[in-house]
Amino acid sequence: MESSRKLGSSHHSKSYATQGCFTLMILITSALFLFNFPASDQAASPSLTSTKILASNYISSLSSIVASKFLSGSCNCSTSQDEEEEEDVSSCDLFDGRWVEDDDDDFEPLYKPGSCPFIDDSFNCFKNGRPDSDYLRLRWKPSGCQLPRFDGLKMLKMLRGKRLVFVGDSLNRNMWESLVCSLRESLVNKSRLFEVSGHYEFKTQGYHSFMFKDFQCSIEFLKSPFLVQQRQFSDMAGVQRETLRLDKIQTSLTEYRDADIIIFNTGHWWTHQNTNKWNNYFQEGNHVFRSMAVADAYTKALKTWAKWVDANIKNHTRVFFRGYSASHFKGGQWNSGGSCDGETRPIRNESHLGPYPWMMRVLESVIAEMKTPVLYLNISRMTDYRKDGHPSIFKQAKRQRLPGMTQDCSHWCLPGVPDAWNELLYATLLISHPN
Numbered sequence: 001m002e003s004s005r006k007l008g009s010s011h012h013s014k015s016y017a018t019q020g021c022f023t024l025m026i027l028i029t030s031a032l033f034l035f036n037f038p039a040s041d042q043a044a045s046p047s048l049t050s051t052k053i054l055a056s057n058y059i060s061s062l063s064s065i066v067a068s069k070f071l072s073g074s075c076n077c078s079t080s081q082d083e084e085e086e087e088d089v090s091s092c093d094l095f096d097g098r099w100v101e102d103d104d105d106d107f108e109p110l111y112k113p114g115s116c117p118f119i120d121d122s123f124n125c126f127k128n129g130r131p132d133s134d135y136l137r138l139r140w141k142p143s144g145c146q147l148p149r150f151d152g153l154k155m156l157k158m159l160r161g162k163r164l165v166f167v168g169d170s171l172n173r174n175m176w177e178s179l180v181c182s183l184r185e186s187l188v189n190k191s192r193l194f195e196v197s198g199h200y201e202f203k204t205q206g207y208h209s210f211m212f213k214d215f216q217c218s219i220e221f222l223k224s225p226f227l228v229q230q231r232q233f234s235d236m237a238g239v240q241r242e243t244l245r246l247d248k249i250q251t252s253l254t255e256y257r258d259a260d261i262i263i264f265n266t267g268h269w270w271t272h273q274n275t276n277k278w279n280n281y282f283q284e285g286n287h288v289f290r291s292m293a294v295a296d297a298y299t300k301a302l303k304t305w306a307k308w309v310d311a312n313i314k315n316h317t318r319v320f321f322r323g324y325s326a327s328h329f330k331g332g333q334w335n336s337g338g339s340c341d342g343e344t345r346p347i348r349n350e351s352h353l354g355p356y357p358w359m360m361r362v363l364e365s366v367i368a369e370m371k372t373p374v375l376y377l378n379i380s381r382m383t384d385y386r387k388d389g390h391p392s393i394f395k396q397a398k399r400q401r402l403p404g405m406t407q408d409c410s411h412w413c414l415p416g417v418p419d420a421w422n423e424l425l426y427a428t429l430l431i432s433h434p435n
Helices: 012-036 048-058 064-071 152-158 170-184 199-205 251-256 273-277 294-312 358-368 380-384 417-432
Strands: 097-101 138-142 163-168 193-197 207-212 217-223 228-234 240-249 261-264 282-284 318-322 374-377
Touching: 138 417, 152 170, 152 417, 163 170, 163 251, 170 193, 170 207, 170 217, 170 261, 170 318, 170 417, 217 251, 228 294, 240 251, 240 294, 282 294, 294 358, 318 417, 358 374, 374 417
Parallel strands: 163 217, 163 261, 240 282, 261 318, 318 374
Antiparallel strands: 097 138, 193 207, 207 217, 228 240
């Protein structure tokens, strides 16, 4: 699903550092409004620019150094690793850090391999016979603070009576399944978790939901790989055609606009063959463009999404956008022999990381113009290190594998990397629920 990787230049680390500062500014400003303002004040929906100014009234929980640099429009977000004391989690850039191996003998992933029945077989590397397990011992360590250990029971209490919805492509499905399994692990009676809708609804409607009965909270997933509407029709010759309506949000999204938390994403499908090579695919109104650059189409689609969010999302709803998750195909593209099997260690040399994804620069520019505060989960850099975390050939059981099979170097094994995304989500929610 992804083009072949190209190694980035030596300048990429500076680019990532700049984006880290941008991420922290969005994270802090959005969090301050979402978590500290009463609903009546949220209705005003200030822009990101005005948020930066008004944030000075609510900056007491932040370190004075980060606050002053943030309010002046510049920041050095990470703290030196040589410092004895680390910053509070609410004042550091959670997405600027490194993967460290946990050498604690008692260390375990958020849920044991093979223990969660809700993981898709294609993500279940343990079930499919992956022999190594060192990739499970890596945890994300922000540069300036200690990430709190995920506490599923505490998160369920924060989510009591609420509705959390993931909207996006199969990488968001990866994250959704990780969260369901992580929260399930905290239940003494695991039968108190049940499917509201199952595989039939997902196949027919692109929707899947779980309910934690004792907490009356639902964790849901809605398939929407582009966020905007795909349209299928027959032309005058009876040939099946498909276009992407860049000016129209996916219809089913309107059913979830009153959710308490919505986590959006889009990205990987914009690298597929249809958006890269097919003509007459992108549409606005009644006009189908004979050709259009994917970057232009992506920008139009995100602006349509942003306009819809600003006009339709309720004041009580917290909006997240999860950034682009890195792929690690080598020797070809996803559909032309690209592979990642045999990778058992992450990238350690930063010069081997790829350039910052262009799609995230577009996203950041769109978010900056929105009235609705958006919490940006910028996981692009942290995933770029993890060439060892993909299912590769272990997306299938051994008996199903054939020579030359297509490998999966886009999604992630579960347990695995998406568990860290949910630890970051948990840490973000903790900022608003200190007790």
